[in-house]
Amino acid sequence: MNRGARRGPPRFLTAVCAVTVATAGGWASTQDDLADRMRRQREAFARGFDMAREHPRLAGYVRLLSRAMGGPAAFAHPPVQAIPSSSSDRVQVLEAAARLVAARFRLASDGVSARFARIARGHAGRIVMRGGRAEVEVADRHRDDDDLIVAVLAHEFAHAALDRGLAGGPDAAMAEDECLVDAAAVMVGLGPIVLRASFRERITGSARSPAWEVLRIGELDPVAIAYLTLAHAELSGVDDDARRVFVARWMEPAWSFRRTQWEQLRARRDARGRVAACPTCLSDASPAADATTAVCATCGQRIPVGGHLESLQ
Numbered sequence: 402m403n404r405g406a407r408r409g410p411p412r413f414l415t416a417v418c419a420v421t422v423a424t425a426g427g428w429a430s431t432q433d434d435l436a437d438r439m440r441r442q443r444e445a446f447a448r449g450f451d452m453a454r455e456h457p458r459l460a461g462y463v464r465l466l467s468r469a470m471g472g473p474a475a476f477a478h479p480p481v482q483a484i485p486s487s488s489s490d491r492v493q494v495l496e497a498a499a500r501l502v503a504a505r506f507r508l509a510s511d512g513v514s515a516r517f518a519r520i521a522r523g524h525a526g527r528i529v530m531r532g533g534r535a536e537v538e539v540a541d542r543h544r545d546d547d548d549l550i551v552a553v554l555a556h557e558f559a560h561a562a563l564d565r566g567l568a569g570g571p572d573a574a575m576a577e578d579e580c581l582v583d584a585a586a587v588m589v590g591l592g593p594i595v596l597r598a599s600f601r602e603r604i605t606g607s608a609r610s611p612a613w614e615v616l617r618i619g620e621l622d623p624v625a626i627a628y629l630t631l632a633h634a635e636l637s638g639v640d641d642d643a644r645r646v647f648v649a650r651w652m653e654p655a656w657s658f659r660r661t662q663w664e665q666l667r668a669r670r671d672a673r674g675r676v677a678a679c680p681t682c683l684s685d686a687s688p689a690a691d692a693t694t695a696v697c698a699t700c701g702q703r704i705p706v707g708g709h710l711e712s713l714q
Contacts, residue, residue, distance in 0.1 A: 439602050439613050447651065450624035452658040459625055462584040463632070463682040463700050465575060469566030470507070470585075473701030478505060478590045479637040480630065480647055484547050491544045492517070498547070499537070502554040505589035506562040508535065513561075515554060517541040525618060526553035528560060535561040552598035552618055555586035583621035584629055590637065592630030593647040599623050600651075627651035631659050632681045636701050666704070679704065 467473060486497035499515035518538035520527060525543060529536045537557045543549045563576035563585060575581055586595050600623040601616040627648040634644045645652060662680040678685060679697035695704045 435604055435611050435613060439604075442613065443600075443602070443650070444653075447624050447654060450622050450654070452624065452628065452654050455622075455625060456628075456658070457683065459584070459629060460681065460683040462581050463588065463629075464684060465567075465572060465581065466585055466588050467682070467699050469563055469572075470589075471566070473636070473697070473699065475507070476588050476590075476633055476636045476701055479639055480590045480593050480634055482593045482647070484551060494547065495539065495544070495550055498550050498554055502551065502558050502591065505555075505591060506558050506585075508558060508562060513537070513558065515539065517544050525549060526557060528557040530561070548594050548598040549618070551591060551594045552586070555589075555591045555595060556582055556619065559583075559585040579620035580625075583619045583626065587621075587626055587629040588633050590633065592626060592633055595619070596623060596626045596630055596648065596651060599626055623651055624655055628655035628658065631655055632702075635659075636681065 467475070481501065484494055484498045485501060486494045488494055488497070495515050495517065499513060500510060503510055503513045512533055513535045515537045516539070518541060520538060520540040524540065526537060526539045529538070535558060537554055539550055539553050543553070559582045560576060563582065567573045567576050583595065583599075586592070599617065599619050599621070603614050603616070604611050605614045606612040630647050631644050634647055639647075645656070648655060659680075666680060679700060679702045681702045682697065682700040684697055684699040693705060696702070697704065
């Protein structure tokens with residue numbers, strides 16, 4: 402990061418897929434038809450992400466984030482789904498969001514600030530580093546969008562946290578890796594919000610010619626965000642039903658891949674029930690802390706051993 406100057410903001414990309422549908426039957430029927438096409442397009446988009454191929458990269462992000470953020474305790478907070486503020490004052494909402502995000506990244510509250518500002522279209526936010534202070538600006542046109550406010554703050558504060566945590570080390574340049582930055586926001590518990598902000602759909606156009614529009618923010622694929630959200634929720638002790646809610650329509654293929662990981666652990670354990678690697682970060686599993694559970698020293702994943710593994714998932 403170039404301190405004291407404006408660094409490149411998160412990219413706010415608008416990709417418009419114009420899907421023209423037949424108009425017979427009026428707006429209601431064409432809207433229903435388009436909604437069904439939107440669902441099928443989204444499912445095809447999700448299937449295009451190869452979880453098996455991409456998982457080692459995501460696991461590498463988790464290992465690097467653990468080193469940069471002081472160990473698995475950084476991942477222990479449960480996921481949040483909304484800004485903890487009921488105020489109608491949008492500045493107060495922004496400030497509450499900034500406090501939440503800063504706390505998750507272990508940034509001192511007096512070392513960060515946030516405000517709404519006029520920012521050119523194509524950018525949702527930006528950060529200015531002044532000494533050790535991170536000042537984030539969120540585009541004023543998004544002041545009524547809670548999810549986007551959190552996503553912008555998370556992205557920019559993640560850059561600040563990674564700059565600090567990786568400074569002087571061999572991975573210092575990774576603080577500018579946009580996918581790692583997005584992964585950091587998920588692994589501190591902001592995954593449900595970041596996921597909603599990352600891929601949005603809406604129907605635009607007229608009754609005679611409706612179209613499907615996709616709004617994207619960030620660099621990490623929504624399927625990767627969903628997987629890391631599920632993995633983080635496990636680390637923080639969230640039960641199955643709540644984890645499903647967190648990822649909603651992006652549950653597949655992330656959910657099935659995660660289940661497969663646990664099934665593979667059952668098949669690959671040794672005679673004493675030990676497993677070779679943590680399913681979340683692929684680090685070597687540490688010795689069992691008791692008769693039933695091993696704990697990954699890198700990410701904090703709890704791994705049942707012996708017959709107790711059979712009850713998982």
